Amino acid sequence: MSREKITVAVSGLNNIDSPGPGIPVIRGILESKVFEPRIIGLAYENLEPGAYMHELVDKTYKVPYPSEGVDPLMERVRYINSIENINVLIPNFDAELYVFMKSAEMLKSMGIHTFLPTLKQFEERHKSNLPEFGKKYDIKVPLSKPITSITDIEKLDKEFDFPYVVKGKFYDAYIAHNKEQAAMYFHKVSAKWGLPVIIQEFVKGTEVNVVALGDGKGNTVGAVPMRKQYITDKGKAWGGITLDDKSMLELTHKIIGSTQWRGGMELELIRTSKNELYLIEINPRLPAWVYLAVGSGQNLPEALVQLALGHEVKPMTEYDIGKMFIRYSYDMITTIDEFQRFSTREEL
């Protein structure tokens, strides 16, 4: 059977010590049995490794940060599309999702398909809205509260006991054991990710995760549960293993079913010693460890592209249990010529 030729644009090419999901997503798409893809990288920085990984990325374009505004980013995408004829665009950073969701119709008018959560889904799963989310969908969540000022820490005594977790709006989380630490982490997190900073009850247990894909109609297209076996100092998985855990899958089906989730997602869960599952975060995109799902038999990036193009996708229910990933790094050799070309022409 001949494979359908498509062009897919992917961001999150920062395949570094705290990697973005771009490269793992691309690896899944390249292994597709239904598509013959051309991969276009979208990079924000000159040194995003994916831009130089020509065996995975056919061509990379620099794009302006979403913080510079919607218009410059969309103008750049329009230019790239005029050359590349993009069929599907997969944004992989939390910080850029909002802009791409807001621009989904504009992208569609350019012939570019996306498969992203709705704004309502994106907003209600925010860390700061987690208590309401838990209440609405009857899911156990830790107490969370957004704060916008250092003085708010003084007012937390009635609601929170130490230790508690100080979290950034998009990324980063630190466990604070006293007010001094809480204040230090508040400054650290707010300087990097802005306000609000989220204060979250510390739930003791084992962190487990699920990568999943919802079709936007309440169906789970695929889901794979995993436990991180070792976590780096940046809180990222060094290695992980797929689990045989029906309760995690049931919770995933419940969340996707009740929210009608559209697109990729990562559930961050804590399993307590009483075997209860607490939802601590929903990341509204495929995570950097998504290639473990591909390796276990569920090509979620391929399914996401199919959904974006309006193809019918049969739900995937099977996956290999005990499949592991071990993250590694190696030094890629490139030339100053490549670097200068990308830095000055913003295309490589």
Add this chain to the structure above:
Amino acid sequence: MKIKKNIAVSETGFVFDPSTGESFTLNGVGTEIIEMLRKGINQAEITSDITSRYDVDSASFERYYYDFISTLKLFQLIEDYE
């Protein structure tokens, strides 16, 4: 007492719990005991088998046996007691 059904034990003594993702390494005797527990062999028979093949008296073995069982319980490798 039963070892959880889905626990995988390799010939080399590598134990994998697919529900938690935890893995453990056993020595030869530990592997033998786990295999006997999986077959539903009771403690008296295990004691008799091990003491007949190894240089250990039943009182000492039972002490080690209960210690081993508590470790299995601690790591949640045993089905809940009826």
